[in-house]
Amino acid sequence: MRDNGLGLAFLLAFLGALVGQAFAGRAEFNSQLAVDGLAQVGFWQYVSSSDFAVDVTENWQSEYLQFFLYITATVWLLQRGSPESKKMGTAGTEGDKDQRVGPHAGPDSPSWARATGWRQGLFSRSLGLVMGGIFVLSWLAQSITGVAAYNEQRLRDLQAPVDWSQYVVSADFWARTLQNWQSEFLAIASMAVLSIYLRQRGSPESKPVGTSHTATGIEGG
Structure with a gap:
């Protein structure tokens, strides 16, 4: 434990x-x-019911979108002074030596990191791929359960139901989706910027308390 x-x-x-x-x-x-x-x-x-399922899945898809974008965007995008960013000048996928893959892998490295070819390439992107895959699946689940819940309400109001293709371009679907996305984007931006100037002693998500505001890519332990 x-x-x-x-x-x-x-x-x-x-x-x-x-x-x-x-x-x-x-x-x-x-x-x-x-x-x-x-x-x-x-x-x-x-x-x-579809009502409960759509409420759950619409939150799941936005959270995994946040993780997917943050994991992949921070490969290339930097934020000076933020512990959520890599150090300035290190944008990109980095070299094999820095990533300890292939001939640079250590005895404790995962076996697929020591491999070459497609196995190393797949393992090198596995976190982003899984987070992106969960996002797509939860988005699909949200759209399927959402159209069921939407049609239930339309039938109560004596209106004709719609099919899936009509629902995924409807205002109801995108209102549900975008109200979650905007909060996730704001949360990411807030964490990246506020962690430049604010500290949380002992947290790995914060720089050490006495570290300069301009220090980048340094996390507490």
């Missing part, structure tokens, strides 16, 4: 928040059903 405390703590926090969202979401959903004069739904009926 000591060696995996960070992952375990946030996994438990995730599960707690998800359960809390389910209870609060059901209460709000039933409140809307009452306004429409419809029957209430039970807890398990709600958590298996």
